[in-house]
Amino acid sequence: MECRLLETGFQKASWNMGVDESVLEHVSEGTSKPTLRIYGWSPPAVSIGYFQSIQEEVDLAACCDMGVDVVRRITGGGAVFHDQELTYSIIIPEKEVPEDILESYRLVCGGITRGLDSLGIESEFAPLNDIVTGGKKISGNAQTRRKHCMLQHGTILLKLDVNRMFRLLKVPSEKMRDKIVENVKERVTSVKDCLGREVSFHKASNAVVNGFAQAMNLELEPGKLSESEMKLAGELAKTKYSSEEWNNKR
């Protein structure tokens, strides 16, 4: 299947989410090809799932103090701290992926496991939406289906700072914070922790892109956002993903 490869660099949270939704709209109406996008976050950001309560999950004051953006995704799932990681999104007509949602997660996540394999990290898909290595989570993913399209996005952790993460996320009580942090350190890992050395964003990106191409039989062609996509992404970033109405929806 022909697929556009978009590399949109490191941008702010509202723009990143605006681009994902804009590309979905354009793929849905047939004015853009299926798209694999690779991106990062600058400044670092916390994204929360569609169904999460922002007040319950995020320490908004700490995010403000630390210059961390906060945004609500259109996908479900949990809170994610986007910092030293690679994020992908794949936007594709629904007819090109298994109708069964679990099987579609398996297909897309197969791209990540292949990519990690090429970096020397053996991993496996852990239903519904995780990829684990040595029993520890290294990638989280989230999917939505809208307008006859599937959008799945996710992260691959390049480096991990759990203490910093939990300065930004709320915990049930301060007493539990240390225990929760230790628990997460036992259950989550990163490319650096697995290999004992850092892997650059660029190298990880190449690995993951090749992984997706193989797993999903994609003929990738580098491309750019169209003028129309840029315009809609900007509107969505400004009116939706920067708005209190959207981000504080729950």
Added chain:
Amino acid sequence: MEGRHTLKVAGGKLLKIRINVDGEKIKDVEINGDFFAHPEEAIERIEDAIKGCGKKDVGDRIRETISETGAILYGIDAESITKAISEAWDGMQAA
């Protein structure tokens, strides 16, 4: 009166309920958490559908709405939502 309850559900996901009850009926409810629902709007449909419900009607109304919307839920189901609402109801304090 407001009630809240957090329920740990399948796959380690969390279901967090907040309800407001007026007399013996639900005034409004939020079904929050790190679960997945397809389509996502099904959760909002459920939240709307159970407004005005008494405690014993909640489960049936949730099941009906899930059926009407054709919703596919991951991490939660009608039973867990009903249970969490019931727990939130029982633990209610004056808002």
